Amino acid sequence: MKLSTKGRYAVTAMMDLALHDNEGPVTLSDISSCQGISLSYLEQLFSLLRQSGLVQGVRGPGGGYRLGKPPGQISVADIILAVDESLDSTNCKGHLDCNKGERCLTHHLWNDLSEQLLTFLSAITLSEFIKNPEVKKISVRLDGTAHRISTMFPVTENYNS
Amino acid sequence: MKLSTKGRYAVTAMMDLALHDNEGPVTLSDISSCQGISLSYLEQLFSLLRQSGLVQGVRGPGGGYRLGKPPGQISVADIILAVDESLDSTNCKGHLDCNKGERCLTHHLWNDLSEQLLTFLSAITLSEFIKNPEVKKISVRLDGTAHRISTMFPVTENYNS
DNA sequence: ATATACCCTAGTAAAATACTAGGTTTATTG
DNA sequence: CAATAAACCTAGTATTTTACTAGGGTATAT
Numbered sequence: 001m002k003l004s005t006k007g008r009y010a011v012t013a014m015m016d017l018a019l020h021d022n023e024g025p026v027t028l029s030d031i032s033s034c035q036g037i038s039l040s041y042l043e044q045l046f047s048l049l050r051q052s053g054l055v056q057g058v059r060g061p062g063g064g065y066r067l068g069k070p071p072g073q074i075s076v077a078d079i080i081l082a083v084d085e086s087l088d089s090t091n092c093k094g095h096l097d098c099n100k101g102e103r104c105l106t107h108h109l110w111n112d113l114s115e116q117l118l119t120f121l122s123a124i125t126l127s128e129f130i131k132n133p134e135v136k137k138i139s140v141r142l143d144g145t146a147h148r149i150s151t152m153f154p155v156t157e158n159y160n161s
Numbered sequence: 162m163k164l165s166t167k168g169r170y171a172v173t174a175m176m177d178l179a180l181h182d183n184e185g186p187v188t189l190s191d192i193s194s195c196q197g198i199s200l201s202y203l204e205q206l207f208s209l210l211r212q213s214g215l216v217q218g219v220r221g222p223g224g225g226y227r228l229g230k231p232p233g234q235i236s237v238a239d240i241i242l243a244v245d246e247s248l249d250s251t252n253c254k255g256h257l258d259c260n261k262g263e264r265c266l267t268h269h270l271w272n273d274l275s276e277q278l279l280t281f282l283s284a285i286t287l288s289e290f291i292k293n294p295e296v297k298k299i300s301v302r303l304d305g306t307a308h309r310i311s312t313m314f315p316v317t318e319n320y321n322s
Numbered sequence: 323a324t325a326t327a328c329c330c331t332a333g334t335a336a337a338a339t340a341c342t343a344g345g346t347t348t349a350t351t352g
Numbered sequence: 353c354a355a356t357a358a359a360c361c362t363a364g365t366a367t368t369t370t371a372c373t374a375g376g377g378t379a380t381a382t
Contacts, residue, residue: 003164003278004338006370011274012267019266027327035267038372043329050329060380061326076274105180106173106196109290113172113237117164120281129270167339188358199341204360211360221349222357329378339368347360352353 001114001121007080009037010045014079017055018071018126025064045083052082071126077118162275162282168241170198171206175240178216179232179287186225206244213243232287238279 013031020026028046032039046065049055054074055065067074174192181187189207193200207226210216215235216226228235 001164002166003162004370008271009371012271015267015270025327029327040373041371044371047329057328058380059326059328059378060382061324062381063327063379065328106176109176109293110169110173112290112293113285116285117281120278124274124277129273132270132273165339170340186358190358201342202340205340208360218359219349220347220357220359223350224348224358226359324382326381327379330376332375333373335370335372337368337370339366341366342364344363345361348358350355350357352355 001077001080001117002084003080004084006045007084009035009042010049010079010083011076013037013042013045014049014054014067014074014126015129017065017067018074018130021067021071021130024062025058025066027064030064048083049079052078054078054082067126071130074126075122076124077121080121162238162241162278163245164241165245167206168245170196170203171210171240171244172237174198174203174206175210175215175228175235175287176290178226178228179235179291182228182232185223186219186227188225191225209244210240213239215239215243228287232291235287236283237285238282241282 012035016031016034017026028042029039031037032042046055046057050057050065050068053068056068057063057065173196177192177195178187189203190200192198193203207216207218211218211226211229214229217229218224218226
């Protein structure tokens with residue numbers, strides 16, 4: 001379990017996808033300009049996300065990415081594990097017999113903690129974020145119609161229907 | 162909130178200190194050889210831990226480091242925050258007005274998550290680890306006397322009293 | 323057809339991680 | 353009191369990871 005900016009990029013991008021899940025695919029260039037991440041880097045991250053089945057690519061004009069599963073089935077842990085290749089758990093890498101046949105003590109303790117963290121982040125899914133009342137407030141315009149929410153800025157000039 | 166090997170090193174080292182808290186200070190060269198981390202790198206990490214009041218250095222022969230507070234008052238979050246300088250929460254760094262005066266949406270969502278994680282790791286203290294039954298089992302020798310537990314290997318030739 | 327967007331690869335710049343090598347202080351012990 | 357063990361400090365460097373750049377290709381809606 002590792003957590004870096006790379007993981008954060010992936011999580012926030014997935015939040016973005018989840019928010020627009022019912023409005024057709026989201027393009028990476030949108031996310032790129034909204035979040036200030038290079039397009040090509042995003043493509044690399046989404047390649048990993050796609051390989052893990054977390055997103056589906058839709059090619060051609062009007063294409064983009066959409067979630068690969070219902071948002072309730074995509075946890076923060078899933079996303080982080082997909083892009084941040086897991087940190088090997090101690091220095092006693094392959095051979096877990098660092099302690100004369102048994103696993104060493106802090107190795108054991110750290111694994112406990114790591115597992116607790118994983119369980120915690122596995123319980124938080126994307127649907128939690130969509131249900132956020134703050135989000136609902138922003139996602140509904142004053143006239144009552146839904147509009148496309150950008151990640152960094154509300155793209156008021158660029159919503160559909 | 163960031164989580165890397167650096168943070169893991171600090172946490173496992175602190176676990177080591179907590180386990181030997183009542184047996185006098187633990188030297189960094191012990192931890193270095195036990196966990197396979199360079200001595201000087203450990204010194205740098207412990208410099209940060211000391212600045213945060215998490216450890217106390219004891220100089221001179223027989224010296225080393227001991228906990229700066231009771232183990233129940235040192236959380237995993239404290240340790241990680243001390244060594245992994247916190248990851249700025251989004252690309253809208255200093256200016257939190259990325260969304261025309263307000264904070265942007267995923268910025269908000271990510272902060273929520275980050276805070277949840279912090280709360281979670283703040284609830285886990287070093288005393289949790291010491292209470293671990295597995296640890297107790299290893300820390301008591303067959304003859305009933307306590308012995309010094311190494312992190313990576315039981316240093317059977319090197320316990321006191 | 324053409325434009326749009328995914329999809330892929332290789333190389334590189336920048337940053338963080340981890341180490342090396344030298345020191346100085348402080349306190350214990352012979 | 354001299355030798356030693358340890359913290360404590362600084363500067364430099366190797367390594368790894370992160371993030372980007374540049375160039376392609378492929379599918380598909382219009």
